[in-house]
Amino acid sequence: MPIERGYHHGDLRRAVLDAALDVIAAEGPAALSLRDLARRAGVSHAAPAHHFKDRAGLLTAIAVEGHGFLSEALGETANLSDLGVRYVRFADRHPAHFQIMFRPDLLHTRDPELLTARERTRGRLLAAVEGRGGEQAAGFTAAWAMAHGFATLLLSHNLDDFLGGRSPEDAFRSLVAGRESDS
Template sequence: MASYHHGDLRRVLLSTAAEAIAESGPAALSLRELARRAGVSHAAPAHHFGDKAGLLTAFATQGFDLLADALRQAGDDLLDTGVAYVGFAVRHRAHFDVMFRPELYRADDPELVAARARSGDVLREGVARHTGREPDADALAAWSIVHGFATLWLSGALPPRVGDDPEAAARTVIRRLFD
């Protein structure tokens, strides 16, 4: 085995990419390095994804689907949904890092657009349940505050005094929006 017809290569490459990106960011991602880690030739990734942008498009799509799942599992409370958003960013850092950097992938890819819409719907439903009216400004504010907190947390820009539990800190911050 491990010769021709790996069979599972596409899936393996995506999960290997998650590790590599989590280690050193999307900018440092190398297709050849992925191939090496997966034990295949340097051109194997290109067959499944076309090029680097193709791989990251698939990766971002997977990310939006994972996000939709995570938000759904958080239940009906909007505060929990917000915390789940931050939790997703921390737990799936690599995906989150790529998803909101459209210059790295093909943002008009149909599958990606669909997955992004799915996660957006879950978020908007959560806000609508909470406010009772049509989202818009409320949803945008809620999305902004959780997205901003997650981004700042991941960037390491937050002062140490915030603590080391992102979800607990996020809960405190999000509450400020609903007082």
């Protein structure tokens, strides 16, 4: 959503992040440029670089924020099925963040804030299998892959027919319940 020119930004950083999230959600990360974001925010083309240095810096900031949201969404559950539902819900509610967070080719992967944020998310995910042994850890990897794959397919609209009017969370629960009954 473009901001009118001449607007004095109390928080230019947030305005650029929000504009970037809008572009990513609508057109994907390939459509993102700092120059376009500056135009949308009604500031000089150099202004976003003061906060992010470059495009990868902006995307890294989005990934850091996304990992914070995901860590919060995952909570403290030890139930793998519930964890997967929370993961899918996060992706559905924060599609632009989700598209960026797991794309190291777009990020400054050695950024200290990103490393800390990723570790916090990883800690929440691993806490669900802590003390369960190797077999459960392998099950966790499969569960994470299932949730991530489901979320990716959801955001690319490849599951629209499968959803059949159900919420993504309910469809994922149904998928997991069917998988559990097959085991």
